[in-house]
Amino acid sequence: MGGPTIALVTGANKGIGYEIAAGLGALGWRIGVGARDRQRRDTAVAKLRAAGTDAFGVPLDVADDASVAAAAELVAEHAGGLDVLVNNAAITGGMPQTPSRVDPATVRVVVETNVIGVIRVTNAMLPMLRGSASPRVVNMSSSVGSLALQTTPDIDMGPVPAAYLASKTFLNAVTVQYAKELGDAGILVNSGCPGFTATDLNGFQGVRTPQQGAAIAIHLATLPDDGPTGGFFDDAGTVPW
16 A cells, blocks of 8 residues: 655645645645745644644745755655645735736736746646646636636626736636646646635635635545546636636
8 A cells, every 4th residue: 555645735834725734634644834934834834743744844935946946856855756736825916906007026926926836836746746646736726817707797806906816817727738738647737716715815804714715725636536627616616717
């Protein structure tokens, strides 16, 4: 028999990322806690271990090539492989972000983390994922990135955070392309929306708990081998692109 399923969760030191790590850890999985902040990362790992999760820290800045390369080496050496990658790390870039007023530099920084960071981490981890019996990639997106919902007259998407919103639309497009490329390798790649969750990303204004927000990522991380790929989902089912 093989060892436990191994997962890496980016941005796992707090909020939804931490709850994703905790939820997967409760399944008996071994969890890599990816985070930039050493103190917060160590605290999260200690808390997870105290709850019975086999967790280990992974220093990881998704916007830095060297950091991501080092993280891949650490996971390979420490865990011997990777079965599931949850790309959860993200930033908003601050508000307001109306398209006529947003600083192009803000858009660049947000896309660097929310999209290019996902590509950077995914590509670094792909060699290990290809060696897994049931590899999964989960990209944490948002319904604000749905062009269909944005253009439905009766749906109020709230303020227009141009950089953040566009980054999630971009991420969804990347998710589809990864799913197409990696389908023959049996790697299921999907986007998940956590809903309006109370985290520091939105000043804790959300109506859902981080544990509730983590549920969709846990679902997509544990899909059966004949599960969907290239889709966008929330707790209620499929989210329109």
